[in-house]
Amino acid sequence: MVPGTTFVRVCKAVLVATGVSIIGLATASAQTATPPAVAPVKLGIVTFLTGAAAGPFGIPGRNAAEIMIEMINAGKVPEPYATPGLGGAPIETKVLDENGSTANQVTEFRNLVQRDGMHAIVGYISSGNCLAVAPVAEELKALTVLFDCGTPRIFEEKSLKYVFRATPHATMDSVAAARYVVKKYPELTSYSGVNQNYAWGQDSWRDFVAAMKALTPKAKVEKELFPKLFAGEFGAEISALLTAKSPIVHSSFWNGDLESFIVQSGARGLSKESTMVYTAGESAMFRMGSKIPDGSIIGARGQHGVLAPESALNTWFRKVYEDRFGTPPLYPSYHMAQSLLGLKAAWDKAAIKAGKRPTTDEVIAAFENLEFEGPSAKIRMAIGNGHQGISDIAYGTFKYNKAEARPEIVDIVRFPAECVNPPANMTSTAWLEAGMPGAKCN
Amino acid sequence: MSVRHTLLGALVFAGLAACVPLLPLWLISLITIAMSSGLVVSGLIILWRAGLVPFGQALFFATGAYTVALAGLWLKISDAVVLVILAIVAAALVAAFAGLLLARYREIFFAMLSLALSMILYGLLVKSEALGSTDGINVAQATFFGMKPRGAAYTIAVFWLSLVLVFLAWLSVTAYLGSVAGQMAGAIRDNEIRVEYLGISVTRLIHLKLTIAAALAGAGGALAALSISHVDPQMAYWTTSGGFVFVTILAGAVSVPAAFIGALIFEVIRSIAVAVLPGGWQMILGTVLLVTILFVPNGLGSLIMRKRIAGQGGSK
Numbered sequence: 058m059v060p061g062t063t064f065v066r067v068c069k070a071v072l073v074a075t076g077v078s079i080i081g082l083a084t085a086s087a088q089t090a091t092p093p094a095v096a097p098v099k100l101g102i103v104t105f106l107t108g109a110a111a112g113p114f115g116i117p118g119r120n121a122a123e124i125m126i127e128m129i130n131a132g133k134v135p136e137p138y139a140t141p142g143l144g145g146a147p148i149e150t151k152v153l154d155e156n157g158s159t160a161n162q163v164t165e166f167r168n169l170v171q172r173d174g175m176h177a178i179v180g181y182i183s184s185g186n187c188l189a190v191a192p193v194a195e196e197l198k199a200l201t202v203l204f205d206c207g208t209p210r211i212f213e214e215k216s217l218k219y220v221f222r223a224t225p226h227a228t229m230d231s232v233a234a235a236r237y238v239v240k241k242y243p244e245l246t247s248y249s250g251v252n253q254n255y256a257w258g259q260d261s262w263r264d265f266v267a268a269m270k271a272l273t274p275k276a277k278v279e280k281e282l283f284p285k286l287f288a289g290e291f292g293a294e295i296s297a298l299l300t301a302k303s304p305i306v307h308s309s310f311w312n313g314d315l316e317s318f319i320v321q322s323g324a325r326g327l328s329k330e331s332t333m334v335y336t337a338g339e340s341a342m343f344r345m346g347s348k349i350p351d352g353s354i355i356g357a358r359g360q361h362g363v364l365a366p367e368s369a370l371n372t373w374f375r376k377v378y379e380d381r382f383g384t385p386p387l388y389p390s391y392h393m394a395q396s397l398l399g400l401k402a403a404w405d406k407a408a409i410k411a412g413k414r415p416t417t418d419e420v421i422a423a424f425e426n427l428e429f430e431g432p433s434a435k436i437r438m439a440i441g442n443g444h445q446g447i448s449d450i451a452y453g454t455f456k457y458n459k460a461e462a463r464p465e466i467v468d469i470v471r472f473p474a475e476c477v478n479p480p481a482n483m484t485s486t487a488w489l490e491a492g493m494p495g496a497k498c499n
Numbered sequence: 500m501s502v503r504h505t506l507l508g509a510l511v512f513a514g515l516a517a518c519v520p521l522l523p524l525w526l527i528s529l530i531t532i533a534m535s536s537g538l539v540v541s542g543l544i545i546l547w548r549a550g551l552v553p554f555g556q557a558l559f560f561a562t563g564a565y566t567v568a569l570a571g572l573w574l575k576i577s578d579a580v581v582l583v584i585l586a587i588v589a590a591a592l593v594a595a596f597a598g599l600l601l602a603r604y605r606e607i608f609f610a611m612l613s614l615a616l617s618m619i620l621y622g623l624l625v626k627s628e629a630l631g632s633t634d635g636i637n638v639a640q641a642t643f644f645g646m647k648p649r650g651a652a653y654t655i656a657v658f659w660l661s662l663v664l665v666f667l668a669w670l671s672v673t674a675y676l677g678s679v680a681g682q683m684a685g686a687i688r689d690n691e692i693r694v695e696y697l698g699i700s701v702t703r704l705i706h707l708k709l710t711i712a713a714a715l716a717g718a719g720g721a722l723a724a725l726s727i728s729h730v731d732p733q734m735a736y737w738t739t740s741g742g743f744v745f746v747t748i749l750a751g752a753v754s755v756p757a758a759f760i761g762a763l764i765f766e767v768i769r770s771i772a773v774a775v776l777p778g779g780w781q782m783i784l785g786t787v788l789l790v791t792i793l794f795v796p797n798g799l800g801s802l803i804m805r806k807r808i809a810g811q812g813g814s815k
Binding site: 106107151152153154157158159160161163164165167168170171172184185188189192193196208210214254255256257259263285286 | 523524525526528529532535622625626628631632633634635636637649650653723726727728729731733734738739742766769770773774777778779780781
């Protein structure tokens, strides 16, 4: 016997075993166990389970999906969502990881729809993935609710029929930040920005500058800094900001970059020169606590979390979420919850109208231009041909409560949806460049 | 390669093309994506045999993909065949230029330099807001000889295109590996100085190998862009290059068909791993890589070849 043939045999055995398990899995996934009385609605959930975006966005989103779907199936969500399931049909979920190349995401999207027979997909945090799967959803006629991605390009570049996004797009975050800044600093003469050099950072800064130009034309841009994504070390940027001495510094940082920047700029006393505007600051607020300088302006991509107004639905959502996961829900959790509730509202409405299980087209008809209550705000599917949601938004000022050793948000200002979102017939860029015509702020 | 082999191969591909009605659509698009990385890997085999492992092959992959996207966007070219040819030419041109520098380096220096070049492209794409930065841009669906298949027909058309490309790549890579220039690879890996003494310029030979490998990577990129209808800078990122190297290790450099079979196996394993272990699918991929390196160090291709050699009584 030639040495090495044993290895070959082992390999063959491994390969055969893999092959057998592939076939086994394929058949297992093809057959469901005993069919329940009502055929379930199969829902694919796609969110980051691994990688840099999993901690701050992906996992809070998945947790919200887990608890919400459980509660929806049990019919335990408060009114007006107290009926079980989607139009009475229980939800059966399959959760997938969003990490990996765009090619992987498109392939897995096709697998979910064509192989696994999902009736709807709720997911996607990365704007790149949202842009890539949207045309595929159209091609496969698969009802898809994008839950967290921010780019306004989705519905502005082309008209989509099968794709919805209940979560408002990112233009609102920058416009509301600008309105809050102008309200608090009417005499502002200059401002700077430090944003990650990738689509989200570039778009956030561009929209913020455009909104500032419309609101306070006399204020000048001092420094525009674009460190690379996940740089983690901002010594040079902080030096530049310290010499610029702008009263306001805009930043759309998130995750590790946000926390590193807070720590590093705190050590060098940037807060004495400038007030920071963190448009996604809420996601780091509880972890960073007293390290965030008092007076920093904090946003949450909507009026979520601590910025949310009191409501029965919100109180309930916070309670069940905290009881299960031990931490309060972050804004991606709210984005997931409101996307699922939007789908439920549309599905229930279509089911009542049809008198039986609605078809995808009937759910789409019900979803278009729908108004429904999310845990933190009323969502109106008002733009993007009725496929893109808008909602009110709030910004506030950070204050660390030393007595109770917990972070607080004070001076909360709420902006109505029409004040910070483009009208249905305009793209966000055109609206901002025209000086935000038709914005209704009172 | 004998005529018999070519005909046999043509038959296999015709058979695969005819299989379309039997295959579910998700599997067809999965195979298409696998073939796009198989094309890149078939080029990597050429370099691998000369002892070169580029960690930046994504440079040419992304060049091919963005060529397709931008030719559609700016030049309004929609014919799939023209787009693929453009992508191949663009990637080969980039390699012909980059090769002036790359072809002088070996081993880790070659690997790192190629990685650096691909990261430069990544950096440029990320900074270009007009091209959507990290979000990338959609690729318009292509036409095929004036026909405009849409929906399921488009998926099938791209699948057939991938079969044609794979067939052509298989023929040409096998022919090249059998040629004198191709056979030199082993000699270059073993002793470069001796090859130079034979009167052959190793630098020029490696430059040529780089260009051929880049052309194949460009074709792979074009196919990926047409298949997923979206391009983004991630295609030029080093993890993409790492993925190609992974498949090359899995497939081995012994046999050309193994590149495509390896790519398909990788894609199937990845897809199953994602479904089975959503929070830790990378662990399954890592285990597969480890097992391959431990037990089949020359890749899956070596299993096919060993069988063939055994069948011929070791006469080859």
